[in-house]
Amino acid sequence: MKAVLFDYGGVLGVEDIRRTVAGLAAAFSCSARELSAPLRTWYARYEAGALPDQQFLAGLARDLGRKPPAAVDWAGIFQDSFTRQEEVYAIGRDLRDRGYASGIITNMIPPFVRYLRASGGFDGFDPVVASCEVRARKPEEAIYRAALKRLGLRPGEVAFVDDKEQNLAAAAHLGMATLHYSSPAALAADLQRMVFSR
Numbered sequence: 001m002k003a004v005l006f007d008y009g010g011v012l013g014v015e016d017i018r019r020t021v022a023g024l025a026a027a028f029s030c031s032a033r034e035l036s037a038p039l040r041t042w043y044a045r046y047e048a049g050a051l052p053d054q055q056f057l058a059g060l061a062r063d064l065g066r067k068p069p070a071a072v073d074w075a076g077i078f079q080d081s082f083t084r085q086e087e088v089y090a091i092g093r094d095l096r097d098r099g100y101a102s103g104i105i106t107n108m109i110p111p112f113v114r115y116l117r118a119s120g121g122f123d124g125f126d127p128v129v130a131s132c133e134v135r136a137r138k139p140e141e142a143i144y145r146a147a148l149k150r151l152g153l154r155p156g157e158v159a160f161v162d163d164k165e166q167n168l169a170a171a172a173h174l175g176m177a178t179l180h181y182s183s184p185a186a187l188a189a190d191l192q193r194m195v196f197s198r
Helices: 017-028 032-047 053-064 074-081 086-097 110-119 141-151 165-174 184-196
Strands: 003-006 013-015 082-084 101-106 128-130 158-162 177-180
Touching: 003 086, 013 017, 017 032, 017 053, 017 074, 032 053, 074 082, 074 110, 086 101, 086 184, 101 141, 128 141, 141 158, 141 165, 158 165, 158 184, 165 177, 177 184
Parallel strands: 003 101, 003 158, 101 128, 158 177
Antiparallel strands: 013 082
């Protein structure tokens, strides 16, 4: 094993999706309940890089029967919604200290990716493969292949950590080792067994 790839939301950071929706609803001066159906229509496409920022907001506004907001405090929404998992970040640093590559594969919307890059949330991880930038979302095969290409490694040389079974199944289908994330302690034990002991 030469590299470990981490999911972001659910592993490196835990999102309270209710806060994300509430923050965006506030920007539109509507309720989270009103926003839920339009979000289901537009969010996945935005996350997949199929829409620029303004088109995403315009689509939501049209479905809501409102004008798009002049600005959205995406940094504030992220800070209010995500909790950084410091113990998992420490595991990533430990991997690098031992000579392993550590990267990220994440389904994420463009403003959150920009925020994490600007704030240092991706520092030390290479590659960072975000759905909105490669125009593919987990569990689509293309996003995993993009990460493998950037690493320059074969699937059997890479382990992938995620909290969702369908994302792990897609990685395993390509030949990657997979680790189902449940807690930092369990992840450390799994890495000791699967990576460090070999």
